[in-house]
Amino acid sequence: MIRKAKAVWHGSGRAGSGSLSSESGVLADTPYSFRTRFENEKGTNxxxxxxxxxxxxxxxxxxxxxxxxxxxxxxxxxxxxxxxxxxxxxxxxxxxxxxxxxxxxxxxxxxxxxxxxxxxxxxxxxxxxxxxxxxxxxxxx
CATH class of the missing domain: 3.30.300.20 (K homology (KH) domain)
Incomplete structure (x- = not known):
């Protein structure tokens, strides 16, 4: 069994942002960034x-x-x-x-x-x- 997810990132580490998508579609271009990871902005990490x-x-x-x-x-x-x-x-x-x-x-x-x-x-x-x-x-x- 193999499960897949994909991350796409644009820009630098601190100022950039990305999205996460899963093969099942549960995650679909779900945003993540420095701010969602370290500053509790809405999105995931x-x-x-x-x-x-x-x-x-x-x-x-x-x-x-x-x-x-x-x-x-x-x-x-x-x-x-x-x-x-x-x-x-x-x-x-x-x-x-x-x-x-x-x-x-x-x-x-x-x-x-x-x-x-x-x-x-x-x-x-x-x-x-x-x-x-x-x-x-x-x-x-």
């Missing part, structure tokens, strides 16, 4: 997209893990907070902090922690990140 990818990947991996263990969640809600830090002359994503709130009937805390931990380690985005990954998982039956 690579770190926000990594955070969305990590939250989505982990949550789906968890749903499959719960299913394999015989549990059906009522709701799985995950936020990923990606940290961008300066490193030398550039930057790096140093951390992705996952915060999970879950409603899973008939599952105890120990089983939940084990399955959630396995999902965090085995989701493809977790494996792709060269960053510290933390997981704060809470079960609300």
């Amino acid at each position: 690579p770190e926000e997209l990594v955070a969305a990818a990590h939250a989505g990947c982990f949550t789906m991996a968890l749903a499959f893990g719960l299913q394999a263990a015989g549990f059906t969640p009522t709701e799985l809600s995950t936020e990923a907070a990606v940290t961008l830090e300066q490193e030398g002359q550039g930057f790096r994503i140093s951390k992705s902090a996952l915060t999970l709130r879950a409603k899973v009937p008939n599952l105890d805390e120990a089983g939940f922690a084990r399955i959630a931990g396995e999902a965090e380690k085995n989701c493809p985005v977790s494996k792709a990140l060269n960053a510290t990954i933390t997981l704060d998982a809470k079960l609300n039956i």
Whole structure:
């Protein structure tokens, strides 16, 4: 399976701007720039997209893990907070902090922690990140 996205950029790093498009069309000439990345102007940025990818990947991996263990969640809600830090002359994503709130009937805390931990380690985005990954998982039956 191969998934594709495209970035187009015009101008310099600080004053220029670009757009992102995905093969599925979910991103279609979505604007990004220095200002959307570092100054919170409306638009997206690579770190926000990594955070969305990590939250989505982990949550789906968890749903499959719960299913394999015989549990059906009522709701799985995950936020990923990606940290961008300066490193030398550039930057790096140093951390992705996952915060999970879950409603899973008939599952105890120990089983939940084990399955959630396995999902965090085995989701493809977790494996792709060269960053510290933390997981704060809470079960609300």
